[in-house]
Amino acid sequence: xxxxxxxxxxxxxxxxxxxxxxxxxxxxxxxxxxxxxxxxxxxxxxxxxxxxxxxxxxxxxxxxxxxxxxxxxxxxxxxxxxxxxxxxxxxxxxxxxxxxxxxxxxxxxxxxxxxxxxxxxxxxxxxxxxxxxxxxxxxxxxxxxxxxxxxxxxxxxxxxxxxxxxxxxxxxxxxxxxxxxxxxxxxxxxxxxxxxxxxxxxxxxxxxxxxxxxxxxxxxxxxxxxxxxxxxxxxxxxxxxxxxxxxxxxxxxxxxxxxxxxxxxxxxxxxxxxxxxxxxxxxxxxxxxxxxxxxxxxxxxxxxxxxxxxxxxxxxxxxxxxxxxxxxxxxxxxxxxxxxxxxxxxxxxxxxxxxxxxxxxxxxxxxxxxxxxxxxxxxxxxxxxxxxxxxxxxxxxxxxxxxxxxxxxxxxxxxxxxxxxxxxxxxxxxxxxxxxxxxxxxxxxxxxxxxxxxxxxxxxxxxxxxxxxxxxxxxxxxxxxxxxxxxxxxxxxxxxxxxxxxxxxxxxxxxxxxxxxxxxxxxxxxxxxxxxxxxxxxxxxxxxxxxxxxxxxxxxxxxxxxxxxxxxxxxxxxxxxxxxxxxxxxxxxxxxxxxxxxxxxxxxxxxxxxxxxxxxxxxxxxxxxxxxxxxxxxxxxxxxxxxxxxxxxxxxxxxxxxxxxxxxxxxxxxxxxxxxxxxxxxxxxxxxxxxxxxxxxxxxxxxxxxxxxxxxxxxxxxxxxxxxxxxxxxxxxxxxxxxxxxxxxxxxxxxxxxxxxxxxxxxxxxxxxxxxxxxxxxxxxxxxxxxxxxxxxxxxxxxxxxxxxxxxxxxxxxxxxxxxxxxxxxxxxxxxxxxxxxxxxxxxxxxxxxxxxxxxxxxxxxxxxxxxxxxxxxxxxxxxxxxxxxxxxxxxxxxxxxx
Numbered sequence: 001x002x003x004x005x006x007x008x009x010x011x012x013x014x015x016x017x018x019x020x021x022x023x024x025x026x027x028x029x030x031x032x033x034x035x036x037x038x039x040x041x042x043x044x045x046x047x048x049x050x051x052x053x054x055x056x057x058x059x060x061x062x063x064x065x066x067x068x069x070x071x072x073x074x075x076x077x078x079x080x081x082x083x084x085x086x087x088x089x090x091x092x093x094x095x096x097x098x099x100x101x102x103x104x105x106x107x108x109x110x111x112x113x114x115x116x117x118x119x120x121x122x123x124x125x126x127x128x129x130x131x132x133x134x135x136x137x138x139x140x141x142x143x144x145x146x147x148x149x150x151x152x153x154x155x156x157x158x159x160x161x162x163x164x165x166x167x168x169x170x171x172x173x174x175x176x177x178x179x180x181x182x183x184x185x186x187x188x189x190x191x192x193x194x195x196x197x198x199x200x201x202x203x204x205x206x207x208x209x210x211x212x213x214x215x216x217x218x219x220x221x222x223x224x225x226x227x228x229x230x231x232x233x234x235x236x237x238x239x240x241x242x243x244x245x246x247x248x249x250x251x252x253x254x255x256x257x258x259x260x261x262x263x264x265x266x267x268x269x270x271x272x273x274x275x276x277x278x279x280x281x282x283x284x285x286x287x288x289x290x291x292x293x294x295x296x297x298x299x300x301x302x303x304x305x306x307x308x309x310x311x312x313x314x315x316x317x318x319x320x321x322x323x324x325x326x327x328x329x330x331x332x333x334x335x336x337x338x339x340x341x342x343x344x345x346x347x348x349x350x351x352x353x354x355x356x357x358x359x360x361x362x363x364x365x366x367x368x369x370x371x372x373x374x375x376x377x378x379x380x381x382x383x384x385x386x387x388x389x390x391x392x393x394x395x396x397x398x399x400x401x402x403x404x405x406x407x408x409x410x411x412x413x414x415x416x417x418x419x420x421x422x423x424x425x426x427x428x429x430x431x432x433x434x435x436x437x438x439x440x441x442x443x444x445x446x447x448x449x450x451x452x453x454x455x456x457x458x459x460x461x462x463x464x465x466x467x468x469x470x471x472x473x474x475x476x477x478x479x480x481x482x483x484x485x486x487x488x489x490x491x492x493x494x495x496x497x498x499x500x501x502x503x504x505x506x507x508x509x510x511x512x513x514x515x516x517x518x519x520x521x522x523x524x525x526x527x528x529x530x531x532x533x534x535x536x537x538x539x540x541x542x543x544x545x546x547x548x549x550x551x552x553x554x555x556x557x558x559x560x561x562x563x564x565x566x567x568x569x570x571x572x573x574x575x576x577x578x579x580x581x582x583x584x585x586x587x588x589x590x591x592x593x594x595x596x597x598x599x600x601x602x603x604x605x606x607x608x609x610x611x612x613x614x615x616x617x618x619x620x621x622x623x624x625x626x627x628x629x630x631x632x633x634x635x636x637x638x639x640x641x642x643x644x645x646x647x648x649x650x651x652x653x654x655x656x657x658x659x660x661x662x663x664x665x666x667x668x669x670x671x672x673x674x675x676x677x678x679x680x681x682x683x684x685x686x687x688x689x690x691x692x693x694x695x696x697x698x699x700x701x702x703x704x705x706x707x708x709x710x711x712x713x714x715x716x717x718x719x720x721x722x723x724x725x726x727x728x729x730x731x732x733x734x735x736x737x738x739x740x741x742x743x744x745x746x747x748x749x750x751x752x753x754x755x756x757x758x759x760x761x762x763x764x765x766x767x768x769x770x771x772x773x774x775x776x777x778x779x780x781x782x783x784x785x786x787x788x789x790x791x792x793x794x795x796x797x798x799x800x801x802x803x804x805x806x807x808x809x810x811x812x813x814x815x816x817x818x819x820x821x822x823x824x825x826x827x828x829x830x831x832x833x834x835x836x837x838x839x840x841x842x843x844x845x846x847x848x849x850x851x852x853x854x855x856x857x858x859x860x861x862x863x864x865x866x867x868x869x870x871x872x873x874x875x876x877x878x879x880x881x882x883x884x885x886x887x888x889x890x891x892x893x894x895x896x897x898x899x
Contacts, residue, residue, distance in 0.1 A: 170297015
């Protein structure tokens with residue numbers, strides 16, 4: 001393994017989704033950093049998606065929190081740590097330990113998580129420790145525990161390449177887990193593996209699918225219960241496995257049969273064509289090697305846990321679990337959601353996959369020598385923030401996440417933060433919606449600086465290695481918490497010398513008094529040296545004396561970690577939406593990620609390339625719904641639920657079902673005026689997992705009566721004044737600000753004086769056409785360009801790249817900047833499709849028209865899709881659209897000739 005000074009680079013792990021791709025960070029010829037895929041890592045074998053490929057572009061100090069701050073002023077570490085300890089002590093002494101809460105993140109390393117959980121639940125004595133994984137994977141966790149007795153994913157990624165049928169339920173894998181999607185497509189091309197996508201939307205993932213089931217939101221249980229009945233009726237139940245390995249089969253089947261006795265009834269209940277349901281049932285029943293992948297479309301639901309168990313029932317009933325190419329596979333949303341679960345970083349866990357029984361508390365309390373071990377579960381995320389509003393929680397420590405944006409009822413949750421006596425935030429960014437509310441801000445190490453471990457979706461533990469020195473006074477999260485613990489009087493329990501020592505303790509706890517009751521066990525790693533830890537290769541738990549090299553698959557021939565060793569099939573009742581559509585709220589809103597951004601863009605938003613594909617917040621809706629609401633493409637629209645509103649640009653697409661709308665999760669108060677999707681999330685949570693609904697929220701939409709659309713291209717971010725909508729996007733030369741106003745008349749010259757930087761200006765105004773353009777120069781260098789029109793214009797920043805890199809000495813040259821065309825004569829790329837090589841739709845269309853009829857052929861002509869491959873589904877869609885257009889044109893010619 002390489003250290004930070006070796007020329008070949010440092011092996012680390014990507015900080016984005018739960019695939020857990022290996023990354024090699026190295027130095028380029030100009031001493032800048034490079035990040036490439038690790039060809040030896042078994043999660044990705046060198047592949048990276050668009051986000052991973054751009055990691056080296058996110059390492060600047062822009063937006064970094066570099067020093068501790070108290071009430072807005074810089075402070076020393078000793079002062080800040082003393083303040084944290086004194087505030088926590090005051091709250092505990094006055095209101096009790098239950099008045100303190102910790103809200104953690106899947107961005108933390110396992111070692112950070114471990115120290116936080118131990119400090120809170122074992123020493124401070126508060127059970128209120130939860131994580132943003134509650135918004136991501138909680139339903140899968142609960143479903144696994146109900147069925148298997150423990151939070152365990154039994155399969156591995158290799159099964160995707162061995163399966164004959166892959167189900168992608170509630171997963172836009174092509175955008176959210178792109179590297180796994182490429183592995184699936186390879187199996188489809190080389191082995192003929194069939195792929196079924198279950199999703200209300202026709203997403204990019206459907207471009208590589210053999211069947212798309214555009215299910216009615218919230219009806220997944222009907223489909224899987226219907227499959228369960230079909231398996232029984234067609235004699236596909238493995239009764240030998242059922243008798244030997246499971247319990248609850250008869251009751252589970254009886255309940256499934258109640259409302260899904262026939263294929264036609266399943267089709268009616270799910271809004272699907274009977275022929276498509278029949279195909280799905282036939283493929284699943286008749287294919288032995290089936291992998292069922294599920295992600296946020298399943299988890300983020302009022303019935304998320306039941307959805308998970310409905311899927312698991314089908315695998316358990318047929319014995320299709322834990323075998324090569326065969327079993328259920330939960331696709332984790334965050335890079336270390338599973339690592340956090342391993343150490344107990346959720347409110348309903350204690351530690352090391354143990355709960356709060358007397359026996360489990362005795363194990364953990366003895367091992368930690370904990371003076372104040374909690375007695376039961378704490379408040380889950382939404383409950384925690386409601387308790388803040390009620391005054392029951394007085395102090396909150398947030399680490400590496402942005403709940404003021406991501407939680408449901410986000411406006412209310414953001415307001416709740418002001419009711420705290422103490423808000424502590426450990427972060428590496430200086431500004432986000434949560435950081436700005438904190439009285440104490442602690443600079444935490446960023447991805448490139450962290451050292452420890454993470455666990456991906458297939459239970460694979462990988463090393464994350466820092467390759468740059470911490471910026472400013474940033475420190476690791478575990479170190480910050482240890483320093484506070486020592487000030488609270490717990491030095492004996494918190495005197496770690498580094499992450500290796502924390503990992504060893506974590507590994508020892510996993511095996512402590514564990515005689516096979518718990519599958520999570522990495523005790524074979526409990527005595528590794530610091531050098532062994534540094535050199536640790538990716539490995540799948542459990543890692544024990546009997547399995548020192550880890551285990552790829554579980555539950556094929558081993559007992560389940562339940563009291564009787566049997567897996568449980570659960571009776572899954574018919575689903576009901578937490579909130580139904582009505583005349584006032586006629587639309588169902590769905591939320592999710594886009595291809596090139598991550599969470600609230602504090603990292604991905606730093607790179608210009610990743611902002612070129614979808615640079616603005618948007619709301620997708622079907623053209624029929626748009627016509628009903630008098631909305632045209634690119635209009636500014638308002639979406640509302642009972643709890644909040646957002647403003648974004650309309651995207652009209654047949655990929656949406658009529659009656660459904662979709663909005664991405666990434667925009668926050670720092671990069672858009674009013675696009676925080678969390679403000680709209682209605683909040684009803686799954687009664688088992690506590691995971692909030694985010695996929696089927698009653699809503700309504702309306703067109704904003706915009707009078708002017710505008711863009712500001714500038715070296716520094718511009719703050720639009722008196723606008724109804726604005727959003728920011730990174731560019732190669734600075735920032736692109738898009739805005740719209742509803743004002744009937746605007747003095748744009750005066751408006752620009754308040755918004756644009758000072759300098760020499762040139763201006764163009766056409767009053768009749770309502771067009772206004774202005775450019776600002778300083779010493780011949782372009783500083784900013786403003787364009788305004790009463791019509792929306794899709795203006796790409798690309799036409800100004802050469803202008804911002806040059807100088808303009810004459811008046812004629814400066815006026816040329818206002819032409820709206822590239823100064824170097826290059827053709828307009830159109831909307832960017834391939835962010836790696838910045839290839840636009842116009843260039844791709846030209847290649848297709850010239851005969852490039854496959855993504856590979858387009859790649860040879862344009863380079864699009866030849867790096868990370870994340871845009872290949874969109875290339876395939878453009879090719880198919882062109883072919884369909886040609887067919888329609890040919891048919892029209894034939895009809896006209898006949899006439």
